[in-house]
Amino acid sequence: MRTAASARDTSAFVLERITAGTRLRREHDDIIRTALAAYAAAGRQAGQPGEDEGKWVHNSHRATWVREDCVVKVARSPYGETALRRDLEARGRIHAQARWSAWRQLVPRTLAEHATGDRFAVVEERLPGLPLSDLMDDVSLMARVRGRLADLREATSHDVAADDMVSTWFLDPGATVAALLRRHGHRRAAAAVAQWASDVAGSLRGTTCRVALVHGDLWPGNVLLGSRGRLGVIDWDQASFHDAALHDALHLTLHPVRTERRVDLGLLIRSLIVSRDDDPVLSAALARTEVGKFLHDTGITERDALVWYWLRHVDRMTREPGHATNPRWISNNVVAVATTIHQGRRTT
The missing domain is CATH 3.90.1200 (Aminoglycoside 3'-phosphotransferase; Chain: A, domain 2)
Structure with a gap:
């Protein structure tokens, strides 16, 4: 027999799951919008990302959209944004300064960067292999x-x-x-x-x-x-x-x-x-x-x-x-x- 306390616990659990699901859906939509905006900033055009539009790879701090023509990286956390900005700076320095020229053909070039709201994204060329x-x-x-x-x-x-x-x-x-x-x-x-x-x-x-x-x-x-x-x-x-x-x-x-x-x-x-x-x-x-x-x-x-x-x-x-x-x-x-x-x- 369910008690009032168990009913409250169950309701709280369901509410928490609904809230978490809503938050994840909102984040998912936000990442998609940011990725599309970054892709457009690189001079590309695409419809809504789907199975035929490359693949997505996620970790705790970054969502990566791997396409045939480029790679779009969207930060999911403050740490992820810091890492993306460090990566952007390092690759830019390698391509800009003559002393690192031996590395250039190994390092993807930046095609665009995009910031909107609390999201930051980078578009870089996709290296083969x-x-x-x-x-x-x-x-x-x-x-x-x-x-x-x-x-x-x-x-x-x-x-x-x-x-x-x-x-x-x-x-x-x-x-x-x-x-x-x-x-x-x-x-x-x-x-x-x-x-x-x-x-x-x-x-x-x-x-x-x-x-x-x-x-x-x-x-x-x-x-x-x-x-x-x-x-x-x-x-x-x-x-x-x-x-x-x-x-x-x-x-x-x-x-x-x-x-x-x-x-x-x-x-x-x-x-x-x-x-x-x-x-x-x-x-x-x-x-x-x-x-x-x-x-x-x-x-x-x-x-x-x-x-x-x-x-x-x-x-x-x-x-x-x-x-x-x-x-x-x-x-x-x-x-x-x-x-x-x-x-x-x-x-x-």
């Missing part, structure tokens, strides 16, 4: 792609004083990750991470390091492979024009291992630090990153290079809404490596 994430099983192909991208990074590389980079590379992300660990009750691990960042930063002061144009999120899904081996690279919102290339190299190479093993990045990094010598697959994957080349540029150890990559990845991910409050993500990606650093310091 399949995402490399569909081709990761081809080891020789992946090797050729890594080599091509390494050549491009080298073409844009130059030396800088390490003193100018240590805060960005170590001290600031170390402080961010340490604060996150303290908030979740891991004070000793937090102290170990902060001390590691300080120690490595101190070891580099007074030296020079090699930096280059770095994508910042170079997983295989952001690399396109077209006919005759033509490459394309999309989604430049995490780009840096004077950064260490280690992150891109490790990210591109280790992602297939993560996918195959279905593990979070933090758990994979912990395995690489602790037990890679007992795991031929991990050892081979690390060798493919050619991490030694980057160690020569910075003068740090292989273990520290892995921690550095992890630290900056976590620092970046915590800036995206949702990760810093997700207990599972924190456990597998932050605590797993931080406690390994703490244990390593206790035994040295």
Whole structure:
């Protein structure tokens, strides 16, 4: 028998679902209008987007309309708009400045940008090809792609004083990750991470390091492979024009291992630090990153290079809404490596 209280609960649940559905429909219509307006701003004409008008890809922060003639990206959140604007700025800079000319054929040009109300959209050319994430099983192909991208990074590389980079590379992300660990009750691990960042930063002061144009999120899904081996690279919102290339190299190479093993990045990094010598697959994957080349540029150890990559990845991910409050993500990606650093310091 239903009580008055259960009836109220049911009514509240139904009302909440109706409200959520209305909000989603309103957002859907708003995104469609913005996408069509942006498409028109690029000098195109289209009817209402449908099955024959390309496809839509959604995530929490962006809706992407993939058409034959272009790609339209519409922000769904303030973070999504910030990311779109960073991507727009980075791609524009690559195409505008001569020093990055080696990258231009790989980077989509902007066709239009459009702002209306609280929506922001960008239209960019659609590069031909399949995402490399569909081709990761081809080891020789992946090797050729890594080599091509390494050549491009080298073409844009130059030396800088390490003193100018240590805060960005170590001290600031170390402080961010340490604060996150303290908030979740891991004070000793937090102290170990902060001390590691300080120690490595101190070891580099007074030296020079090699930096280059770095994508910042170079997983295989952001690399396109077209006919005759033509490459394309999309989604430049995490780009840096004077950064260490280690992150891109490790990210591109280790992602297939993560996918195959279905593990979070933090758990994979912990395995690489602790037990890679007992795991031929991990050892081979690390060798493919050619991490030694980057160690020569910075003068740090292989273990520290892995921690550095992890630290900056976590620092970046915590800036995206949702990760810093997700207990599972924190456990597998932050605590797993931080406690390994703490244990390593206790035994040295």
